Amino acid sequence: MVKKKMGSAENETGKHISFPIVGIGASAGGISSFGAFFSAMPEGVNINMAFVIVQHLAPDHKSILTEIIQRYTTMKVYEVKDGMKVEPNCTYIIPPNFDMAFINGKLQLLEPPSPRGHRLPIDFFFRSLAHDQHEKAIGIILSGTGSDGTQGIKAIKEEGGMVIVQKPDTAEYDGMPKSAIATGLVDFVLPLVEMPSKLIAYANHAFFIINKTELTISQKHENELNKIFIILRSNVGHDFSNYKASTINRRIERRMALHQIEMIEGYVKYLQQTPEEIDALFHELLIGVTNFFRDPDAFISLEKVIQKLFVNKLANDTIRVWTAGCSTGGGSLLNCNPH
Template sequence: MPGHDIIVVGASAGGVEVLSQLVRDLPANLPAALFVVLHIPAQSPSVLPSILNRAIRKRQPNSPLQALHPKDGEAIAHGRIYVAPPDQHLLIKDGHIHLARGPKENGLRPAVDPLFRTAARIYGQRVIGVVLSGTLDDGTAGLAAVKQQGGVAIVQDPEEALYSGMPQSAIENVEVDYILPISEIAPVLVQLAEKPVEPEGVKAVSDDMKIEADMAELEIGAMQSYDCPGTPSGFACPDCGGVLWELGEQGLVRFRCRTGHAYSSNSLMAAQSEALEEALWNALRALEEKAALVHRLGERARDRHQAISAKHFEQEAQAAQQRAALIRKMLLKSEENGNLSTLDGQVVEPQGLLKSEERNGSQETEDKEDQDISSPSPLAPRPSPLHMVAICASAGGLNALSQVLSGLPADFPVAITVVQHLSSQFPSLLAEILSRRIKVRVKQAESGDLLLPGTVFVAPSDQHLLVNLDSTLSLSHSELVHFVRPSADLLFESAAASFEQQAIAVILTGKGSDGAMGVRAIKKMGGTVIAQDQATSEFFGMPEAAINTGVVDLVVPLNEIAATLVNLVTVKDEG
């Protein structure tokens, strides 16, 4: 009689470390097969199997446990850790594995939900679903399917997860059996795998679950069926623009379009927010480009003594600049003032529009603010002689930051600011963790902190970290930038404005493209940009996006970045 021998695991941001610890604690004779989905960029090769194998061999040199990317159709065997390859869903069939480039779920491929759902459909009570560190809520619907079919649900304790979104969502929406720190999960898995599953009869799989499982592998019958799961909603699919159908099975509100793209409510809101932000940034860019072009045409008209045309062009430029300033306010307005909208070209605060006399009385101040936003004052104080280093990282960043910063001497003559993408729901422990691993002083940044040599200032969770002209720091709750807060782009841009050619930017491992806009600002002001190379990056998304801008000065392996910084600072100081 088999035990719980089908173990499906889902993780996202912060998942590499916890997965390494999990597999390291598994016995060599594990009587189960392990299936792992970690959210990784589609364009980058996955090195997760080699990372997991190193973790296993470090503790158990002769262990037969092996992590690998499976082939489509490969038979399921105990003692194997099957890792989803990039850009392919990892699905479980009866006795074998299926890889599919089916529609994305929660904007992701591979996604956790399809793995969990297909495992529950085929193996029912024998399945253990495990949700680890990650943002948003991929895995929640899949874990509910595991429970629906009689399986076991295990979730990492959100209090210790570097990113608590996925574990917290699972706990709030699923009757979880175990909430455990990562150090206690492996023993429970072994105990459950060795315990025979008492047959209680095969539970019927719902029609919706069948359709959703088939859609993940682009099964033609499911894709062409007129009987879509759920009921039509009033929302459009962010991926293809089709109508989303709302599903309410297991008490979870989810959405799926006819072509198979699926979203939880949180993931849909995130995708819509990202699309809205992208549209606003595009509008801002277009308006600023229009203002610059029309201003240039006005100058040419003045040079030709065409006064009427010059005045017309100048009016158009001013109108474009005013619209750009309005959009900029909407992008950067502080969250504490609530959501913003516009009416008759005015930004509406949560309490409503300012009274007309208040608007008129404050117009001079607002105009000055707009001018300050669009162009720095020529009388602004210059930065101090102190140089500075700004470092950003995301997925896989804890190890990378530890290695870079531990290579710096205690008397490193430059201040360092750090942005690491973290969960917004819990206080950051990054400063505390780094302080135990490195020689230089570490401090969680506070507004008003003065940049000091040999000190690392870490951005708190859910707050942007900005560098001021007087070498002090500011924290801001302004809107998310590229769907993150703190944002590397804002840190880099403020460092570029404050320290110009004295600023050094470093892009480490991470998903997405945060930092790519900021490095352009660093380079434009004469600073230096360093990016971690692909071979040593756990996730190459952020370094690659920076490299693709064409402004990166040095692409360096992780173990050489600290020495590079020391050399750069020495050269700059001597200069």
């Protein structure tokens, strides 16, 4: 049954869009998963999100995915054209034989550099979405073989976004869902029929309700933050009290949004009553960021120190450098020629 289309507001704000973007990735078995997902979407509701579907498609065949998805949703469904603006309450579908990226509120199509069989279009799109939209990036992994999307959800979580994965025993092919779940970074593992309601509840709390009430963690919540630090230190042995405040606050606010908890006092109680949330918050705070030179001021200072090491050195002299442990590796010792 074809449903009546829902109108959408024009997006003229470019990169600084006010609504979340939901990337949905699938390969084998994806079409039936898409149908079940959109069929579960409530009718007559202003979703105020945009959906972008990245499906593994045969490069030499015309896709009919747009027509198929339109049968299950009231939203307008488009096959993406290069430079297309993204609007809320619309769904966008990658065309065959293209990689797709998101930048400044628009979808860009790129000719893939790798031959078929070596491409990871879901990872490619999820990474661009994360880097552009940060906490407004949401990634969903549905049925499929292989591991495409796994690296992409890591990027989304690094930027403070949210990830949902189809429950493997409900997927026609469980390779992609299981690979994503193995990262330990997935927020919700759900059957398809439960995804839309969870997604809407999260988005309303994280981007609309909180924004309207201006509920943010600030200095006046110092006592509650200290209680959270005490709970973490008592249970996992790590002291986060001297970590960067903006990062700590953003990650705690995200956990509150996931559980629709509006007051930080309520989140403290939830931590005390829910041991698995302590572990989830701990891992959330330790999500490694893979961008090198991420803190430019520190590297500028380091450059000045390194320059002094080369003063009065000859061409054959050796400088020994120890690289300290980082998020995903240990220390190492290497030699470098001063010239």
